[in-house]
Amino acid sequence: xxxxxxxxxxxxxxxxxxxxxxxxxxxxxxxxxxxxxxxxxxxxxxxxxxxxxxxxxxxxxxxxxxxxxxxxxxxxxxxxxxxxxxxxxxxxxxxxxxxxxxxxxxxxxxxxxxxxxxxxxxxxxxxxxxxxxxxxxxxxxxxxxxxxxxxxxxxxxxxxxxxxxxxxxxxxxxxxxxxxxxxxxxxxxxxxxxxxxxxxxxxxxxxxxxxxxxxxxxxxxxxxxxxxxxxxxxxxxxxxxxxxxxxxxxxxxxxxxxxxxxxxxxxxxxxxxxxxxxxxxxxxxxxxxxxxxxxxxxxxxxxxxxxxxxxxxxxxxxxxxxxxxxxxxxxxxxxxxxxxxxxxxxxxxxxxxxxxxxxxxxxxxxxxxxxxxxxxxxxxxxxxxxxxxxxxxxxxxxxxxxxxxxxxxxxxxxxxxxxxxxxxxxxxxxxxxxxxxxxxxxxxxxxxxxxxxxxxxxxxxxxxxxxxxxxxxxxxxxxxxxxxxxxxxxxxxxxxxxxxxxxxxxxxxxxxxxxxx
Numbered sequence: 070x071x072x073x074x075x076x077x078x079x080x081x082x083x084x085x086x087x088x089x090x091x092x093x094x095x096x097x098x099x100x101x102x103x104x105x106x107x108x109x110x111x112x113x114x115x116x117x118x119x120x121x122x123x124x125x126x127x128x129x130x131x132x133x134x135x136x137x138x139x140x141x142x143x144x145x146x147x148x149x150x151x152x153x154x155x156x157x158x159x160x161x162x163x164x165x166x167x168x169x170x171x172x173x174x175x176x177x178x179x180x181x182x183x184x185x186x187x188x189x190x191x192x193x194x195x196x197x198x199x200x201x202x203x204x205x206x207x208x209x210x211x212x213x214x215x216x217x218x219x220x221x222x223x224x225x226x227x228x229x230x231x232x233x234x235x236x237x238x239x240x241x242x243x244x245x246x247x248x249x250x251x252x253x254x255x256x257x258x259x260x261x262x263x264x265x266x267x268x269x270x271x272x273x274x275x276x277x278x279x280x281x282x283x284x285x286x287x288x289x290x291x292x293x294x295x296x297x298x299x300x301x302x303x304x305x306x307x308x309x310x311x312x313x314x315x316x317x318x319x320x321x322x323x324x325x326x327x328x329x330x331x332x333x334x335x336x337x338x339x340x341x342x343x344x345x346x347x348x349x350x351x352x353x354x355x356x357x358x359x360x361x362x363x364x365x366x367x368x369x370x371x372x373x374x375x376x377x378x379x380x381x382x383x384x385x386x387x388x389x390x391x392x393x394x395x396x397x398x399x400x401x402x403x404x405x406x407x408x409x410x411x412x413x414x415x416x417x418x419x420x421x422x423x424x425x426x427x428x429x430x431x432x433x434x435x436x437x438x439x440x441x442x443x444x445x446x447x448x449x450x451x452x453x454x455x456x457x458x459x460x461x462x463x464x465x466x467x468x469x470x471x472x473x474x475x476x477x478x479x480x481x482x483x484x485x486x487x488x489x490x491x492x493x494x495x496x497x498x499x500x501x502x503x504x505x506x507x508x509x510x511x512x513x514x515x516x517x518x519x520x521x522x523x524x525x526x527x528x529x530x531x532x533x534x535x536x537x538x539x540x541x542x543x544x545x546x547x548x549x550x551x552x553x554x555x556x557x558x559x560x561x562x563x564x565x566x567x568x569x570x571x572x573x574x575x576x577x578x579x580x581x582x583x584x585x586x
Contacts, residue, residue, distance in 0.1 A: 094209035095217025109486035118487035150263035184276035206441025267310030286324035298340035305332035423579035438489035444481035469561035504559025512574035525563035
């Protein structure tokens with residue numbers, strides 16, 4: 070009974086966590102963040118980037134005590150793999166299909182070192198492509214959030230037809246072919262790995278899994294095989310999604326074990342328990358495993374030929390992720406005009422991109438943002454979209470074709486789990502200058518058609534635009550906008566509401582470092 074309870078408890082916790090995170094990404098009201106925001110705050114990389122030391126340290130302590138429970142219960146990408154693996158077993162004639170495999174040590178180490186080096190050297194597009202929460206976030210943003218929007222639209226339309234306005238019509242998502250392509254590529258790659266081999270991604274590619282495995286390799290509690298009860302039937306190994314049980318020798322590699330508890334619930338002899346282990350059941354630490362790997366190759370020194378095959382696999386895997394995103398970007402540039410939704414407004418060619426209020430500077434958002442896309446799904450004004458520039462790939466940027474950044478909203482800051490976007494209150498937002506407006510006089514209808522407009526001046530929340538006669542001294546002549554760059558906060562109201570099309574007569578240039586009055 071106890072063995073079954075551990076597995077069911079793990080499954081229930083994982084389901085609750087998964088539903089909570091999916092709800093957070095699909096929510097169109099902003100309410101979910103107040104109740105479920107903690108599910109994102111405890112994710113590994115977001116907790117580091119946000120400076121949530123307690124969450125980060127707690128993850129390491131729990132891993133040292135109980136093994137990689139994080140990978141089994143908290144990580145949404147890990148839970149996603151369990152779902153796919155379950156579907157894989159249901160579609161196979163043989164319900165049990167896993168087997169023990171040797172650790173791909175050098176593949177794991179190379180990718181983990183690449184991940185850590187990229188983080189320390191601020192090469193954040195690579196970090197975002199490899200980090201599990203960011204991968205799932207992009208999948209949820211592009212594939213699940215539209216489902217939430219559809220449900221919200223249906224409820225809003227139905228309630229309106231009944232004369233009830235309880236549900237508001239949600240804003241549409243700012244879709245990016247680059248983010249969609251990267252998300253689909255990641256989805257297909259990880260789904261294939263999970264369908265065929267369970268937690269292959271976790272124990273071969275995932276850098277967070279590799280880091281946690283160092284703490285889990287000799288955790289206090291872990292699945293332990295009782296050699297007196299074990300009959301070497303191998304059933305536990307066939308149920309192990311992590312392929313970490315060597316049934317022949319009665320050893321569980323706790324550095325790869327994700328505490329799914331399937332082996333414990335499967336063993337008919339009660340030979341496996343979640344308990345403390347003896348010295349003979351301990352997994353060799355990472356240093357010893359590296360030395361053993363070198364000795365097996367018959368080499369005395371570490372050199373490039375230690376793990377040629379595994380190095381190639383690691384290189385090809387990471388290269389596939391990077392090239393997949395680059396190819397998608399190229400396709401978006403080539404075919405965007407034929408596939409993109411036709412809109413009246415076109416985005417101007419900006420010299421400097423605009424990052425949202427609270428992101429402080431290009432450097433800050435590139436260093437802290439994990440490109441999960443949560444802020445993009447939360448933006449009610451259709452302003453945020455993922456960047457397609459390689460130096461800031463998939464981080465949020467502002468675009469005003471569909472809306473502008475309203476002074477009464479700071480939803481992106483409320484949902485950001487890492488502190489990449491952080492606003493204390495609306496007063497701070499109103500005092501933050503993310504850019505400044507620029508006038509293209511030739512596009513202004515006051516100049517083109519000889520009529521007074523003033524739409525930009527009337528709607529500027531900062532009062533940064535005034536109207537002046539086009540002819541000096543002639544107050545009866547059509548008036549054109551004059552911009553006070555010191556007062557302009559870069560909200561984009563003028564650009565969005567300008568009646569000139571397809572390009573606005575006034576547009577916003579971003580500030581690389583935000584100015585706060």
